[in-house]
Amino acid sequence: MHLDQQYFVYILASGLGGTLYVGVTNNLLKRVFEHRDGRGSEFTAKYGVHRLVYYEVHEEIEQAIQREKRIKRWKRAWKVSLIEKRNPDWDDLYSKLS
Template structure:
């Protein structure tokens, strides 16, 4: 059985004040849903459409485990992780197109 690739990602809003963590097997499709307002109630409510962080896994199960781990982190830890890879908090969506 072939493992399915997975992604953990973080979205934010224009003022970069709120974080959302998600996991998916198809990041392009999932981000498009968030942008369209159909991805999650939370992302729609707070206009979270800017991809500022992601990790790629060879196994979707590992991506879901990492999502749960990150969700339990303190807010400062999450922001420090994002800034360690993306210090300017740029939108990384272009990396997938």
């Protein structure tokens, strides 16, 4: 593993209080672009889930995958709370990545 490699757990939303999608990637900018372009997943394309509302950085892929799986099992209210602690207005964080 490269010492500077980072992995991201991210949450996309269709809008404020909308449908959520949790994912993991090693290239957040590219992956969110793929979702926006309709190539990220069938789910995000079908439900218009393109707004990056939360992400966190991990140094190990195993950590990131475990965290993604854990968050996916959470109740929706817990996911909403996680988002709103850092991003209370559910702003789209994508533009801040580039």
